[in-house]
Amino acid sequence: MGRPLTITEKIILDHVNNRAISPGDIVNARVDIALGNDITAPIAIKEFESIGINKVFDREKIALVPDHFVPNKDILSAKQAKILREFAKKYDIKYYFECGEAGIEHALLPEKGIVLPGDLVIGADSHTCTYGALGGFATGVGSTDLAYTLAFGELWLKVPESIKVVFEGKPKKWVSGKDLVLYLIGKIGVEGANYMALEFSGSTFKHLGMSDRFTISNMAIEAGAKSGIFEPDEITEAYVKDRAGRNYTFYKSDDGAEYSRVLNFDSGEINPQVAFPHLPENSMDISEASAKNITIDQSVIGSCTNGRIEDLRIAAQILKGKKIAKYTRLIVLPATPAIYKMAEKEGLIDIFMDAGAVFSTPTCGPCLGGYMGILADGERAISSTNRNFKGRMGDVTSEVYLANPAVCAASAILGKIAGPDDVI
Amino acid sequence: MVFSGKVFKFGDNIDTDAIIPARYLNDSNDENLRIHCMEDADGMFSSRVSEGDCIVAGNNFGCGSSREHAPRAIKACGVSVVIAKSFARIFYRNSFNIGLFILEADTDGINDGDVIEINTDTGEIKNKTENSIIKSKPIPKFMSELVNAGGLIAYAKKKIKGGKA
Structure with a gap:
């Protein structure tokens, strides 16, 4: 040995x-x-x-x-x-x-x-x-x-x-x-x-x-x-x-x-987190983040980090029967075709679309500022993706806040960074 | 090898999106990468940098994506060496794999615009502007073989020629 x-x-x-x-x-x-x-x-x-x-x-x-x-x-x-x-x-x-x-x-x-x-x-x-x-x-x-x-x-x-x-x-x-x-x-x-x-x-x-x-x-x-x-x-x-x-x-x-x-x-002591621009290490509790009253222009739910069916189910649970805020975009991208089909079967796509979201084909697109949801100058997004570096999702003056899909869904409804308990 | 050049100084956590933004990753051509190198950290970089100049930075240089476009963009600008307090892992191995010299050293004593001379064999960095000498961390033997061969593919070709692969 x-x-x-x-x-x-x-x-x-x-x-x-x-x-x-x-x-x-x-x-x-x-x-x-x-x-x-x-x-x-x-x-x-x-x-x-x-x-x-x-x-x-x-x-x-x-x-x-x-x-x-x-x-x-x-x-x-x-x-x-x-x-x-x-x-x-x-x-x-x-x-x-x-x-x-x-x-x-x-x-x-x-x-x-x-x-x-x-x-x-x-x-x-x-x-x-x-x-x-x-x-x-x-x-x-x-x-x-x-x-x-x-x-x-x-x-x-x-x-x-x-x-x-x-x-x-x-x-x-x-x-x-x-x-x-x-x-x-x-x-x-x-x-x-x-x-x-x-x-x-x-x-x-x-x-x-x-x-x-x-x-x-x-x-x-x-x-x-x-x-x-x-x-x-x-x-x-x-x-x-x-x-x-x-x-x-x-x-x-x-x-x-x-x-x-x-x-x-001790996981029982940990609350939903939001990572502020421009590093994933800038994380804080949702209560502290939402108290800052940060308005958002876009919310993204998807990516290799949080684009699985479990993520979409949680987001749909929050969005069901609700509308996203005026002048706010919500982009939901299932990570694979199989997840897309499951979302369809489970009625999640209807929930997203009725709430005013875009539901589209699997792609990494917006996560890395590629396409399908690029930010203009000064715009802010909350995102279930993995990086919030400067300019990551678009213009170099735009901002990305990282969070879980429930927080991204709740924030889309209120048009500002918010936790699930603020909308349910 | 000995290089001498002007310093472009950056801070901590210069990520690969700053080195080469993803909006340019639809083209891996060297010229495209060169034009947009460091664009989101310093919009003037590619027009000001000259052959042989050096990038000097703080901690965690090259963090984020695995895009090899990042060290390739730096190399395409003619940058001879990147010196940082530390490098993110994938950027570190990518640099050796493509034959870009990088060194880890305490960079506090090097300022933007300084002229430095680097001996990659001894790891000695001479700051000609400040008249000081900084020692860089030694590079593992295998990795200096890689970079001296011109990168992993050149190293592989040598191995094939030598009948060892």
Whole structure:
């Protein structure tokens, strides 16, 4: 027996040829799934082609998802999407999704059982860390990393130290994974976990579902983390068992595994959070945020962070039978076509549209200021997305406030930042 | 290698949206990236920067998105080195992967407009304006091999030629 290992170290160790690893080691890791999108893959494909080999490492381990500017927002975006399509055709890539089948990559891949517990996943998108929710090691990389992986099926990685984050107790009403992660980032800062793996655990997660775990892992990068992982359990098993088309492994951290820090939070003390411009670490309780009387021009519900069916259900619960404020826009974007269909079946689309919202096709669009809801100068948005950097959703003088879908829905109704209890 | 250039100084948490806003990510052409580099942090940057100049910043430079367009935009401007107190993880690896020199150092003693000389082999930064010397953090061996090879793809090609891949 060697030293006790964290779940992250165990997964990495099983994907390298080294007999032992320690934090700080640079290793060559075998990759189970490599991911790219319509923004990052075109550069990767160009770099891949410059290597001068004419095959990909494994057509069944590559996912190409056009989701950022698709359906194509303009001619240049169309050209980028075309590069993906041509490459997918040429190499018969198994997981290529044409728009209509495509959704936001980080909601789509788990939904379709493409990423699984115990996997080592690299994606040319920073929110690749989302899959840590399933108990895999998943990390965002760049286009050149993706190019190298497409060719060789492996990639250099630095073994990270881990920070253990424990949330105990039952969360309050309206408190979701989004609030826990915004609260955490508020405590440790946007650089608080730089280069490190965040490992989440605690009794709170028996009270929340997979969608909350995805939201938390998704925003690990907003604390600078390399990954954000949960130990898989019966909730994970229930989610993956009918989706998986191949074997998967549940890893667990050993007793006595080393952590650079252990943080303990009482979830019962945490309220819905709003992160003020221009950093996700500027989070505060909804009561404090709503007391500031901040009017909003737009509310966005969607993205890889909060565009799942559970998010839409909560928003619909708040919006049912109500109208959004005059001169306020509410944009609701389901993260995948399957979520879209569920929303339709459950009558959620009617609720949104009757309230005066736009309900549209899956895309990352407004989250990164791409399209489908761009802000003019001086405008303000509340958003269930993940980043509120300067100019993130549009003009450099616009502002983005981050919150959970319930807060975004309530704020749309009142035309100012407000909590669910203010409208129900 | 030794570089010498004028400093463009930025603060903490310069995110990748500031380095290259997403509205320009529908085109990964170097010239497009060059024109809009640092646009949301300093609208005049791309017209003022010259070949060899340096970007110097505070903590967490390059935080946010994985877009490799960010270090590519900086490289396309002719920036020789980026020096920051710390870098966000993905930006850090992207820079090495594309062959952009970056160094971690205490940047408090370097001001906007200073002229500095950087020796990437010794990690020594000479501030010619202030007449001071700053030591940067050493770079792991593998990573200096990467950047000296010209990036990960050039490194891979070398490996293939050497029959090791």
